[in-house]
Amino acid sequence: MPNPSLLIVLVTVMINMMGVGLAWPILPLLVKDLTGGSVSQVATIYGAAAIIFSIMQFIAAPIMGILSDRFGRKPVMLIALTALGFDNILLALAPTISWVFIGRMIGGAFASSMAIANAYVADTMEVEKRAKGFGMVGAAFGIGFVAGPLIGGVLGEIDLRYPFWFAAFLSFANVTLGWFLLKETLPKKKRRKRSIGQSNPISSIHWIFTTTGLAGIGLISLIATTTQRGMESLWVLFTQHQYGWGIRDAGISLAVVGISYIVVQGLLAGRIIPWLGETRTIVIGCLLSSGMFFLLAFNTWGLLSYLGIIPHVLGWALASTAIQTLASKHVDASDQGYLQGGLSGISGFAAIIGPLLSNSSFAWFTRTNSTIIFPGAYFLLGAFALITASILAERITMTKQAKT
Numbered sequence: 001m002p003n004p005s006l007l008i009v010l011v012t013v014m015i016n017m018m019g020v021g022l023a024w025p026i027l028p029l030l031v032k033d034l035t036g037g038s039v040s041q042v043a044t045i046y047g048a049a050a051i052i053f054s055i056m057q058f059i060a061a062p063i064m065g066i067l068s069d070r071f072g073r074k075p076v077m078l079i080a081l082t083a084l085g086f087d088n089i090l091l092a093l094a095p096t097i098s099w100v101f102i103g104r105m106i107g108g109a110f111a112s113s114m115a116i117a118n119a120y121v122a123d124t125m126e127v128e129k130r131a132k133g134f135g136m137v138g139a140a141f142g143i144g145f146v147a148g149p150l151i152g153g154v155l156g157e158i159d160l161r162y163p164f165w166f167a168a169f170l171s172f173a174n175v176t177l178g179w180f181l182l183k184e185t186l187p188k189k190k191r192r193k194r195s196i197g198q199s200n201p202i203s204s205i206h207w208i209f210t211t212t213g214l215a216g217i218g219l220i221s222l223i224a225t226t227t228q229r230g231m232e233s234l235w236v237l238f239t240q241h242q243y244g245w246g247i248r249d250a251g252i253s254l255a256v257v258g259i260s261y262i263v264v265q266g267l268l269a270g271r272i273i274p275w276l277g278e279t280r281t282i283v284i285g286c287l288l289s290s291g292m293f294f295l296l297a298f299n300t301w302g303l304l305s306y307l308g309i310i311p312h313v314l315g316w317a318l319a320s321t322a323i324q325t326l327a328s329k330h331v332d333a334s335d336q337g338y339l340q341g342g343l344s345g346i347s348g349f350a351a352i353i354g355p356l357l358s359n360s361s362f363a364w365f366t367r368t369n370s371t372i373i374f375p376g377a378y379f380l381l382g383a384f385a386l387i388t389a390s391i392l393a394e395r396i397t398m399t400k401q402a403k404t
Contacts, residue, residue, distance in 0.1 A: 006133065008182045009120045014140040015174045016081065019088065019167035020111070021148015026156045026163045027100070033160060034097045045097065049104045051352060056108030058348030061115055062204035065341020068116050069192050069334060073123065074184045076116055078175055083110040085171030092164035114141065115340040122328045122336040123185035131278070131325040132270025138321055139266030146258035192334035204342035205349070213330040214339075216396045221323050222346050223389045224286060227382040228316060229347075229354030231293070234362055234378060241366065242375055243302035253306065260313035268314075269321045278326035279396050281318050286390035288315025293383035297376035357381075 031046050068076040087106040094100050114137070121133035155162040208218040239245040239253070273281050292312030299305055324343070331339050358378040365374040374380075 006120065006124050006136070008178065009117050010136055010140040012077065012081070012174055012178055012182070013114065013117050013137055014144045015170050015177075016084070017141050017144025018148040018151065019084065019144075019170040019174075020107075021144055022152035022155070022163040022167040022170075023088075023091070026152055026160055029156065030091070030094070030160055031097065031100060034094065034100065049101055050355070052101060053104045053108035053111075054348055054351040056105050057111050058201050058345055058352065060109040061111075061344035061348055062201045062338070062341035064110075065115055065119070065204065065337040065339070065344070068119055068337035068341075069186070072184045072186050072188075072191065073116055073120055073337070074178065074182050077182070078178050080110040080116070081171050081175045081178065085168045085175065088164045088168035088171060092161045092168065115344040116337070118324060118328075118340045118343075119336045120185055122340075123333060127329055128274065129270075130328055131273035131321060134321045134324045134328075135265040135269030135273075135317075137265075138269070138317060139262045142258050142261035142265060145261065146255055149254070186333060186337075190333045192338075201342075201345040201348070204338060205345050207338070208327075208342045208346070211330070214327060216392060217323060217327045217330075218342075218346060220282060220286075220389045220392050220396075221327075221343060222350060223385050223392075224289075224316075224319060224323075225347050225350035226354040226357070227293070227385045227389075228289075229351045230358030230378060231296075231354075231382060233355035234358040237359075238296070238362060238375060239302065239305070242300060243305070245302060249302070253309065256306065256309050257313055260310055261317050264314050264317040265321060269318055272318060273322050273325060278322040278329075279393050281322040282326070282393040283390045285315040285317075285319025285322065286386045286393065288312065289319065290383045290386035290390070291315075293379045293386060296379040297383065298380075299376075 027049070028046050031049070035045060064076055064080065083106060087103050087110070090099060090106070091103040094103065117137050118134060121130060121137060125133040151166070152163040155166055205218070208214045235253075236250045239250055243249075245253075276284065288311050292308045292315075295308045296305060299308075327339060327343060328336065361378040361381070362375060364370065365372060365377045
């Protein structure tokens with residue numbers, strides 16, 4: 001049974017992700033409503049807003065991590081949740097598209113609750129139990145991932161602005177819950193002050209890539225996460241083109257992904273990772289996920305891709321949890337926020353590069369005048385990238401064994 005503080009953190013992550021997910025099916029429609037543009041124009045504007053969100057997350061996540069190391073986890077978490085509440089109110093009232101862009105900037109800047117939640121896990125759980133804790137955070141994220149878009153779609157059919165009002169309500173309810181029930185887990189004696197120069201994404205990512213034991217983990221995280229973010233960005237467009245799926249089919253597939261994450265990270269990660277060890281889990285997980293990418297590269301039968309979702313989620317959910325666990329073992333309590341902020345910075349950078357790679361390659365290989373028509377080109381590239389990540393993880397294992 002998790003300790004009370006961790007339980008509150010899990011509820012916080014779940015509610016926060018629900019609030020974020022509420023907006024997913026609505027934002028493109030809101031952009032269309034405010035601009036009155038064509039489908040291609042809406043796609044361009046919405047894509048630009050998504051990139052701005054990722055850039056702000058990339059910049060702000062390390063700063064939030066540093067602040068949580070300096071002032072404690074609780075105040076930073078509550079400030080982030082409060083800001084997200086006001087961000088949703090801004091989107092609910094948005095009269096022009098510029099308000100949406102401002103809202104996406106605010107949302108990206110304060111979308112750091114996952115990094116702080118992971119720091120909570122490192123603070124409150126013994127080293128050998130952290131895989132289970134990180135898995136539980138991932139499961140809470142998955143519940144919000146499934147419930148948020150579902151509720152957002154239902155409310156959005158009534159009124160496009162209702163999901164944002166409900167998301168704001170969830171954020172402020174989350175703040176209230178945290179204010180009274182969330183306990184601080186980083187004692188003042190373990191807090192660390194860092195210079196202003198260190199409070200930027202380049203500094204924190206550089207710290208990861210130059211710290212003994214973290215460099216290899218950071219590189220694996222960058223390669224694997226970039227590959228995954230690219231797939232997520234391309235999924236709806238690719239499945240529509242390759243299999244003729246509509247919004248309903250894509251929505252069902254995403255629900256299958258979310259439910260699979262809940263099962264794997266909530267029930268299996270805490271058992272499998274300690275049994276296999278972190279590095280072996282990363283190796284096997286990346287290989288499993290690469291199988292799905294090979295399948296997507298060449299498959300033209302939609303049902304087969306459905307069947308491939310489960311081993312893919314099993315592999316990526318276990319690998320990503322193992323990466324978090326392994327990285328947390330290399331730093332002490334005073335650096336956990338900085339570490340998680342740096343890892344979130346890597347994830348934010350991946351969320352910029354991955355979609356650029358996937359969408360540009362898809363556009364290139366589906367042109368009417370293209371020499372080679374190959375819609376799945378990105379997935380073939382991603383399969384080899386994940387195999388490379390597994391090889392790097394295996395080298396970490398061999399290096400550890402050589403030292404012992």
